[in-house]
Amino acid sequence: MKRVVYSGTFDPITNGHINIIERALKLFDEVIVAVAESKEKNTMFSLEERVLTIQKATDKFGKVSVKPFRGLLVDFLKDEGTDFVIRGLRNGVDFEYERDMHYANRSIYEKIETVYLNSKIEDSFVSSSVVRTLIRYNGSIAHLVPSEVLELVNSK
Numbered sequence: 001m002k003r004v005v006y007s008g009t010f011d012p013i014t015n016g017h018i019n020i021i022e023r024a025l026k027l028f029d030e031v032i033v034a035v036a037e038s039k040e041k042n043t044m045f046s047l048e049e050r051v052l053t054i055q056k057a058t059d060k061f062g063k064v065s066v067k068p069f070r071g072l073l074v075d076f077l078k079d080e081g082t083d084f085v086i087r088g089l090r091n092g093v094d095f096e097y098e099r100d101m102h103y104a105n106r107s108i109y110e111k112i113e114t115v116y117l118n119s120k121i122e123d124s125f126v127s128s129s130v131v132r133t134l135i136r137y138n139g140s141i142a143h144l145v146p147s148e149v150l151e152l153v154n155s156k
Helices: 015-027 047-061 073-080 092-108 128-136 147-155
Strands: 003-008 030-036 064-069 084-089 113-118
Touching (some): 015 030, 030 047, 073 084
Parallel strands (some): 084 113
């Protein structure tokens, strides 16, 4: 069974992230969404809120598990028994960043393989930071995130 890890802070998860998960399920038997604690990023939503929201948003797909993680991605991969990572790319800047992360990870764990999926054109401008900015200024986010994120935002 081929399993892949899709890691990130997902603060919050966007429709672009959901699309990458859906497409990854066409390539792999299981997608493990690894939700990073990331104390450095000063997240808007707690780790527990992010995990729960992603579980609700991906429950309809089956074969998706959502797990919090702390520390190095390569250690998480080893713990999960897979060497595969999937990453979404919106633009060339994303590619350069993700390529460098792949090389850094490979320098630690040579078995790692990273699969890149281009975002849909309509998601190419969407990022969690754009969504957080819109939330802070009461902008509309309904077209950018799954309904479970709207429920989380409205509950706060």
